[in-house]
Amino acid sequence: MQFFSDNAAPVHPAVLAAIARADSVDTAYDGDALSRSLDARLSDLFGAPATALWVTTGTAANALALAALCPPTGAVLCHESAHINVDEGGAPEFYTHGAKLMTLGGDGGKIDPAAIAARIDGLRDDVHQVPARAISITQATESGRVYTPDEVAAIGALARARGLGLHMDGARFANAVARLGCTPGALTVEAGVDALSFGFVKNGGLMAELLVLFRPELGGETRRRLKRGGHLMSKGRYAAASILALLDDDLWLANARVANAAAARIGQAAGTRLASPVEANEVFVRLTAPEAATLRDKGFGFYDWGAGVARFVTAWNADGDAVAALAAAIEAL
Amino acid sequence: MQFFSDNAAPVHPAVLAAIARADSVDTAYDGDALSRSLDARLSDLFGAPATALWVTTGTAANALALAALCPPTGAVLCHESAHINVDEGGAPEFYTHGAKLMTLGGDGGKIDPAAIAARIDGLRDDVHQVPARAISITQATESGRVYTPDEVAAIGALARARGLGLHMDGARFANAVARLGCTPGALTVEAGVDALSFGFVKNGGLMAELLVLFRPELGGETRRRLKRGGHLMSKGRYAAASILALLDDDLWLANARVANAAAARIGQAAGTRLASPVEANEVFVRLTAPEAATLRDKGFGFYDWGAGVARFVTAWNADGDAVAALAAAIEAL
Amino acid sequence: MQFFSDNAAPVHPAVLAAIARADSVDTAYDGDALSRSLDARLSDLFGAPATALWVTTGTAANALALAALCPPTGAVLCHESAHINVDEGGAPEFYTHGAKLMTLGGDGGKIDPAAIAARIDGLRDDVHQVPARAISITQATESGRVYTPDEVAAIGALARARGLGLHMDGARFANAVARLGCTPGALTVEAGVDALSFGFVKNGGLMAELLVLFRPELGGETRRRLKRGGHLMSKGRYAAASILALLDDDLWLANARVANAAAARIGQAAGTRLASPVEANEVFVRLTAPEAATLRDKGFGFYDWGAGVARFVTAWNADGDAVAALAAAIEAL
Amino acid sequence: MQFFSDNAAPVHPAVLAAIARADSVDTAYDGDALSRSLDARLSDLFGAPATALWVTTGTAANALALAALCPPTGAVLCHESAHINVDEGGAPEFYTHGAKLMTLGGDGGKIDPAAIAARIDGLRDDVHQVPARAISITQATESGRVYTPDEVAAIGALARARGLGLHMDGARFANAVARLGCTPGALTVEAGVDALSFGFVKNGGLMAELLVLFRPELGGETRRRLKRGGHLMSKGRYAAASILALLDDDLWLANARVANAAAARIGQAAGTRLASPVEANEVFVRLTAPEAATLRDKGFGFYDWGAGVARFVTAWNADGDAVAALAAAIEAL
Secondary structure, eight states, X not given: OBOSOGGGSOOOXXXXXXXXXXXXXXXXXXXXXXXXXXXXXXHHXXXXXXXXXXXSOHHHHHHHHHHHHOOTTOEEEEETTOHHHHXXXXXXXXXXXXXXXXXXXXXXGXXXXXXXXXXXXXXXXXXXXXXXXXXXXXXXXXXXXXXXXXXXXXXXXXXXXXXXXXXXXXXXXXXXXXXXXXXXXTTTGGGTOOEEEEOOGGGTXXXXXXXXXXXXXXXXXXXXXXXXXXXXXXTHHXXXXXXXXXXXXXXXXXXXXXXXXXXXXXXXXXXXXXXSOOOSSEEEEEOOHHHHHHHHHTTOXXXXXXXXXXXXXXXXXXXXXXXXXXXXXXXXX | OBOSOGGGSOOOHHHHHHHHHTOSOOOSXXXXXXXXTHHHHHHHHHTSOOEEEEESOHXXXXXXXXXXXXXXXXXXXXXXXXXXXXXSTTHHHHHTTSOEEEEEOOGXXXXXXXXXXXXXXXXXXXXXXXXXXXXXXXXXXXXXXXXXXHHHHHHHHHHHHHXXXXXXXXXXXXXXXXXXXXXXXXXXXXXXXSEEXXXXXXXXXXXXXXXXXXXXXXXXXXXXXXXXXXXXXXXXXXXXXXXXXXXXXXXXXXXHHHHXXXXXXXXXXHGGGBSSOOOSSEEEEEOOHHHHHXXXXXXXXXXXXXXXXXXXXXXXXXXXXXXXXXXXXXXXX | OBOSOGGXXXXXXXXXXHHHHXXXXXOSTTOSHHHHTHHHHHHHHHTSOOEEEEESOHHHHHHHHHHHHOOTTOEEEEETTOHHHHSSTTHHHXXXXXXXXXXXXXXXXXXXXXXXHHHHXXXXXXXXXXXXXXXXXXXXXXXXXXXXXXXXXXXXXXXXXXXXXXXXXXXTHHHHHHHHOOOTTTTTGGGTOOEEEEOOGGGTOOSXXXXXXXXXGGHHHHHHHXXXXXXXXXXXXXXXXXXXXXXXXXXXXXXXXXXXXXXXXXXXXXXXXXXSOOOSSEEEEEOOHHHHHHHHHTTOBOEEOSTTEEEEEOOTTOOHHHHHHHHHHHHTO | OBOSOGGGSOOOHHHHHHHHHTOSOOOSBTOSHHHHTHHHHHHHHHTSOOEEEEESOHXXXXXXXXXXXXXXXXXXEEEXXXXXXXXXXXXXXXXXXXXXXXXXXXXXXXXXXXXXXXXXXXXXXXXXXXXXXXXXXXXSOTTSOOOOHHHHHHHHHHHHHHTOEXXXXXXXXXXXXXXHOOOTTTTTGGGTOOEEEEOOGGGTOOSOEEEEESSGGGHHHHHHHHHHTTOOOTBHHHHHHHHHHHHGGGHHHHHHHHHHHHHHHHHHHHGGGBSSOOOSSEEEEEOOHHHHHHHHHTTOBOEEOSTTEEEEEOOTTOOHHHHHHHHHHHHTO
16 A cells, blocks of 8 residues: 555556567667657647657656756756756756756745746846746646646746746646646647656656657757767667557546546545645645554555655555545544 | 667567566665665676666666766777767767767777777876776677677776776677676676676667676766666666566576577678678678668668678577578578 | 946056066966966965965856865755855856755855755755755855854864865955954864865956865866866966965955955944945945935945845955045935 | 967067056956957958957867857867867867867868868768767967968858858967968958957967857857856956957057068978978977987977977067077077
């Protein structure tokens, strides 16, 4: 009964089956038909021309996206809790060759246009200060919250007005789309997002995430940076297959709905203990140390998340019985 | 009947089976038991303390190894045809933050101690010139040749004497060991190699290569660089499983022997047409354009490799009939 | 009657005279006797072995110092208002190859050991988070405050205990020493400082600042980085001469005392208008917009420094009459 | 009687006088009138719109120029003996964030269009290989040779046709212009040069070289990189003054003519001993070790330049008697 991380979940059977089906002699790197189908497939999904590149990790997707949008001399505005700022070992700085991350606060891990605008306005336009060149938002956020299409569009409009690129770290993009019931395009390209890190591994995938670029002119240089970062796998067709399996029949959305429903059930049990509203597949619950110990004694695995808060994460493989047991255990505290 | 590249070969069934066996809830990143077993497993294989890190590509393994051995202000000596110099999109320069690759000539893609020493002696010891800090050799070379343990040891001794690190790009290390019949340790750590890129993907693997460090003190910083490069996969246990499957029962060597035997058979057929002796799993054959066309008409796939030379690569899945057919077709030219 | 910046002040006549004296054929770069005398000269001044390198700007000195103390995978702790963070165009990130600046608050631009320790304690020791590797403090701070030797020593002790390097940005080091009346060594090497950016240009110099390293083992690689950054001037002897002229007979201290005395006089006039205590050569005065306009109408030049505050900077060439006039004008508001 | 290097020469009196004239309170960095006059002054000199930035060294000028013309993922084609390749401590790799220098041979340190085209044609257009993005030529070359306007124009035409930038390292640009008798524009912007490192320090200057960009759109980002490299001096007005003094009344050309004439005189004496034609201010003379010793015994200072060759460099301060004495001594060998 593990609720540590969606990274710890197993791989969806459809992914393993697709990998097995891809197992034949084929063109190396990304010259195979599966890899080459991604652009069209994602353009179709998002309803706009898209360049889609598989990469081995979400960190790589994020760092390559930021490198595409921000020069070494620029800065990326993001929330202070953003994964790119606190949990990627400096990958954004590495891939951008030393661009700065300028952090903002904001409830629920979300940044808003007014705070972004104020930060930009506070910078002098001279060579002594590093200019803002891009904005990065996380969907769903590190606090399990989602940006609505309107909220993204407001940030997108600001980005356009100020000449900044807009990146969405969508490690849990599927959970956000499942929650909002909107189209993937409404939450991204139509709202002004230039580059999306589209997460699959937390959602049943195996070895590949997608970097989706909505500005075709960024593709060529990004592919070179991807290779330069050592991310062009020799047998890329298996990576493509692992992603396509989750796109087929909207399995990615079905998986996310399972995870979201499980989180909602746990959140319902937590009630007033919730430290943050449950909008995706993460549940932040206020627990005293003895309460946390009680749950662990009953066999539930989860991480502490700061003082007096525990984080429970659900995934595509959420087991109804385990979720019900956890809900009951929380209610019984 | 494809002889384009060992990268194009399928994945060995034992690897897919191991991935399926690993398919359960487990610790994320490299905290799982499979990943954590690698150090001991490789230390045992090489007969010396080793830090072993899975990475997603050989390019990443090479670039991280060079970054561990050479500071941004230094140079890496390598053969002018080295994969790190001509086919990795600048990854070594990226991961080393701009170290220089200083290239040397040498028959069969091999560099020798005298040439290395002469190059170092030609550098002034001042801040105007970039000092040599590491040497990188390829095993087997880009021309399909192997360094013997004695040859590696001679370079290793020079590296020690001059205070340089020694890296071995072992994309086809298995083929070299299979050819030489020596122990893996004799060809590396005992001969002075500090870091080995141990290739698995060309030899039946799927999504992971190994970076093996024989200097434990390099491990901590290299793990940080690995993460910073976006190479720490969320579900690393599958990567570890894919490698362990090839190490079990020396499957990696058995696979390499199949590939080498196939190459030897083709080389035998090529006879005086050989542009380079066949010592691993690559065969370079002199062919006129009409001759190459003849072979292609018969259904054989392969790359041209410079003017008048074709490259045929065999892999773990070499099909005896296809190899025999190719041999016959070459003999019939 | 300009109080914009000490960077705007002219060059001290002794510096121009020294440059004229150095004007003869000599060894290029830093092979001349003047350049080579710096190590001994600064070791003597600081009472400890020092490696002293002239560089062309304070930004270069700071960035090289940080690169010497912090690897690309690490972080530098500094005050959020630190010049390295807000006014050097990303030079620290450039020279460190993408290390992070982790900022702290603190009154008067000063950071204290408790805040530093809390920040370090809040970082997990894994590859996902960037570890703190160095601390940088500014002397005098961006708010015109000074760290006492005891305050520096407390930070130095913490740095040692945590294995971090300690850098002092001493763009106005002379003003701090003049203020405190201590020895240069007591404020640096004896207090645990590893690298000092010793400013001369704001204090009467022309084209060179000093980077003083108190850990000799950092010298070799730093000299290579200096050259690699394009900072090894062909005619370095003039740069060395420009610094030595200010060291002779403690002219650097005499100059700083003039500037400090002028600032003190202005501060006295400002009285309760002071936004920050005057401890060096900067005076921050609360002024309404009409008041600022009144002063400007009288011919005084100065910068606004945030809402309702004006900054007045004095230098070695402070003119008694102009200072008295400004003091009177402030008092008359 | 030193012929070691033009870097060792003193500063021209007009430069010191100009620095003294600039010695007053003024705007910091490059906001002063002298610095701001450079664009117009150089545009006038070259007969085309130019952005002119003073930098502290020729290495910085070169590295910034290459960073302006070549992305991190690209390569710069240059002669194997180019200063950027062998004597700048890796500054080009640092400022370009790891771009590659791809070297070519060529008599007299010159590269020709056919060799450049062949190198480009040998690169595959895929992400595995680093694409050529810029060409850098040296004027005068490391062997003391000059490119004629036609030769530069041929390379410029090739650069345009292939979409590459063209940089000229003009550390001895003055000597080349003096030799050729052409306009500065004919040798640069009219011939397709995009960025020129215009050397002043070897020609009587003190602390500043010029980076001249003939593509105005490169100026903004280059100024940011310049600051980020730590090259924006606080008292930049003195740097600007030092350059303007040499531009006034074409003093830069007069100085170069003196140096060239001295070199020509020595070259005439060397006769058949010349290892390379004398076209600027460097003379390469074949000398046996005893012959070199003989000259040194007579008080002449110079560097050995490879086996059996000595290099004599003349400068703006060439002393007629010393030159005559050297010429006589060489003739007497």
